[in-house]
Amino acid sequence: MKKKLTIDEQIEDLKKKGVTFEIMSEEEAKKFLRYNNYYFKLKSYAKNYPINPKNGKYVNLEFAYLVELSKLDMYLRKIILGMCLDVEHILKTRMLYDLSRNEKEDGYNIVKKYFWAYPNTKIEILQKADSYNFTSDLAEKHSLDEEYSVWNLVELLSFGKFVELYTLYYQEYNLSNYSDYLQSIKFLRNAAAHSNCLMSSIMKPKGEKKFRKTIKLTNALSKAQKEISLHARSKYMSYPAFHDFVALLFVYNDLLKEAANRNMRDKTMDELYHFFCEKGGRVLKCKEYFEKNQVIAEAYRFISGVIQYIKGQNSNPKHKWYLKI
Template sequence: MKPKKTAEELVQMLHDEKGIQFHLISEEQAVECFSQRNNYLRTASYRKNYPKHIAGPNAGKYIHLEFAYLTELSTLDFYLRELLLQMCIDVEHDLKVSLLRELEENTSEDGYAIVRDFLAQYPEILAAIERKTDASFTGELIEKYFAVCSVFPAQSPQAYLSTRIYDVDCPMWVLEELIGFGEFLRMYRFYAERNPQFTPLLHQRVLNPVKSLRNACAHNNCLLNALSRTSTTRPSPEISAFIASLDNISAGERRSKLTSRPMFEIVCLLYAYNKIVSPSVKKRRIKQLTEFVNGRMQRHIDYFEGPEGNKLIATSFEFLKKVVDKLN
């Protein structure tokens, strides 16, 4: 077991055991960072982007890694996650609107039978709705469109145990308000399989990475600490064609960066965003993202460029900038 350490001990460990340097941010400032602004686990996680000495007196220590580089990556990650989460929500919203528009024009669906069949096929989603009956934003909808009863333990009938749904009379436009993005994507696929004449706006091979990215952003997971993490999933034809259509990105750069899981998921989001989000919303959000990649992301780009920089990070940022710049 790793023993609990104070902020001072953590900074000392980074310096002595990991070889991290404190020329740009002092050790005292690093202690204050761990005590007041961010925790060790998150900040230190970005060191995975850096190589270590493999031999000699510094074997096992990081090469040319300043603590300031870690805090800069953490800050950029925070701003990027904020923007990407809003963009994921925009994609989710427009997908839901498009599915309801399709349902409205489909004379073979009343919007109710498909929900009953969907929840019968995915009882775990019905169970998730049961757990939301006490929630302030969903409780009234659930009580209105589902038959709900309280279940009490036999040995103690006075004690409230749980809520169960025993009948469903819910239309699809209400169900959309009760389920998460991943559950909605199941509904989206279920509708398409049930109605072969419907052509989905985006394939699941694009939407699933967007879902993964949305979950990461919503749960405040770090994105930029795993730039070297390669994906076993090959980019789909539409994603490869999307990047190939950008004349500022070479074929080698495309192949290299789309194997990075974080970059791949971000590109899937940008592709989806460009395809389906309404022009007015897209214009505003892409403007915000453009200002970030050309502004705040460039403020300390010297940390990563140059002979003693980090090629992985510098080229990843350059790739992202090239893609975003072409979306305007």
């Protein structure tokens, strides 16, 4: 069992591992660990730095670098979560619109098929009716109904459950859809919502052994030849977090392409472009911290390349879609 450490002991532990305190003093670091972030989470960003095999210490790792990575991660999670919520809302709106125009579907039939395929979901909805949550009133109102309508059901489902319903509906009627990319968005949404560290495993990607990249997404990104090298596309599309972020970017920009949503799309992409690509943006604010770290520098060039590609395509009147569905 690992020993519990006080903040003073945490600082000493970092020093033993080669972390320096030249930009941020030890006293400033102690305040940060007390009021801003905790040791286990902050230390996870050190995975992006090599360890000297001779002495077991990190190479060129300053405490301020870990702090900056944690801040960038926090800002990025907020942007990602907002994008995921927009995607969820538009997907529900589009599905209900498509269903309203589908003469073969009455809005109840698809729910019967969904509950048959996923019987535990109905049990979970009934449990919501008896618990305190934001949808408990709606769940209670329809708990005695023998049949649920799809327009009520979508309000009671988590995003993961909605993805099941969405996939089932569009497969049932053989309609074009974004099902191939929604698991990626779900994983990213959950990570952002639960404050998981997105930038803590660039060198050793989390979940890489269990992950399968989406070939159609990789092919779609191949059009960004000017912005991203073949080597970078091949490498980073094999990393779950990068792959899923690209999926979110492409689906988001496709879904919000219509005139009714275009202002919201452009505002978000302007925010991302400023965040990653502009000198006054948050990522480049302390770029000197990471210039010697090839792992972080290469990952940054890949993501900034994707955003620049999207920014350029969105302003191209001949551009249609990022993904063929």
